[in-house]
Amino acid sequence: MTEEEKRHSDKQAVEEDPSSGPAQVDVKSTSEQVGSDGRSEPQHIPEVLPILPLRGVVVYPHTPLPLTIGQPRSIKLVDDVVAQDRLIGLVASKDPELEVPGPQDVYRYGTVAAIHRLFRAPDGTIRLIVQGLARFELKDFVALEPYLKARIELRPESVEQGVEIEAQMRAAKDQFQRIVEMAPSIPREILGSVLVLDDPLEVAYTIANYQRMDLEEAEAILEEDSTLAKLKRLNTILSREV
Numbered sequence: 001m002t003e004e005e006k007r008h009s010d011k012q013a014v015e016e017d018p019s020s021g022p023a024q025v026d027v028k029s030t031s032e033q034v035g036s037d038g039r040s041e042p043q044h045i046p047e048v049l050p051i052l053p054l055r056g057v058v059v060y061p062h063t064p065l066p067l068t069i070g071q072p073r074s075i076k077l078v079d080d081v082v083a084q085d086r087l088i089g090l091v092a093s094k095d096p097e098l099e100v101p102g103p104q105d106v107y108r109y110g111t112v113a114a115i116h117r118l119f120r121a122p123d124g125t126i127r128l129i130v131q132g133l134a135r136f137e138l139k140d141f142v143a144l145e146p147y148l149k150a151r152i153e154l155r156p157e158s159v160e161q162g163v164e165i166e167a168q169m170r171a172a173k174d175q176f177q178r179i180v181e182m183a184p185s186i187p188r189e190i191l192g193s194v195l196v197l198d199d200p201l202e203v204a205y206t207i208a209n210y211q212r213m214d215l216e217e218a219e220a221i222l223e224e225d226s227t228l229a230k231l232k233r234l235n236t237i238l239s240r241e242v
Contacts, residue, residue: 045112045134049089050077051141051148056096058218059111060205061132069126071100077147078115078126086115089136089152092219103141103148109155109223112136132205135222159201159227168231169200175238176207182242186210204230213237 052074059065069078081088091110093101117129136152143149159165173195180191190210197203208221208230217237224230 044085045087045154046085048142048149048151049087049112049136050081051089051091051106051110051138051150052077053091053093053101053106053148055093055098056215058092058215058222059090059113059130059132060209060222061111061134062202062205063132063209064116065113065130065132065209067128067130069128070124073100073145073147075124075126078118078128082115082118087133088113088115088130089138089150090130090132091138092215096215102144103138103150106138107219107223108138109219110136110138110152111222112152112154155225157201157227157230158225159199165200165228165231168228168235169203171235172203172207172231172238175235175242176211178242179211179238200231201227204234207238208234211238211241 069075089110090113091106093106095105098105111132112134113130113132115128116131119127121127135155135157137155139151139153141148141150176194177191180186194206204227208218221230221233224233
């Protein structure tokens with residue numbers, strides 16, 4: 001089985017009930033500190049990270065996501081990460097049909113994530129719950145075996161202030177609410193969690209995490225440096241659904 005990572009609800013995320021068979025491991029979250037803007041920031045992200053290519057999915061900072069891992073090299077990667085600092089670099093593969101993506105086959109921007117929970121299924125696959133922490137850019141790969149490792153550079157997003165970004169954030173919330181009301185497959189709790197957010201960056205990433213969109217569109221949202229630009233892209237996508 002390959003890394004067929006799926007999202008929640010419309011994107012069919014894999015969420016494994018630990019009582020149904022897989023061995024469950026609780027993994028403590030990485031330590032965090034509060035930055036000058038009030039947002040939690042991960043501590044001690046190393047310059048070199050193991051890199052896990054994902055098929056058909058983009059992981060965002062500030063969002064949790066379930067993943068299913070089946071490739072032997074990916075299982076080895078996860079086992080090593082869980083035994084160390086629990087931090088992993090997640091990048092989308094440009095071609096979801098490619099079985100074993102190499103350095104040239106993945107997007108340059110990705111997300112540092114912490115592994116929070118792990119379930120080992122009887123079929124040998126691993127089910128993970130990861131938490132996106134911070135955006136990064138790949139610089140150069142330092143290892144190809146037994147799995148990919150790369151030197152990364154963190155790329156913090158800019159978060160604008162003012163009337164325009166507030167308006168874009170409200171528009172995204174309003175459109176997402178209408179979509180949820182028309183799509184019963186999206187749990188109402190997700191909508192509630194979005195509506196209480198007041199951080200524009202978290203609003204953009206959380207809605208993008210649950211909204212159906214093409215891989216290229218999802219990656220473009222991640223790669224935008226400006227939070228205002230992210231919200232504008234997102235609102236264009238949402239407007240097609242309402």
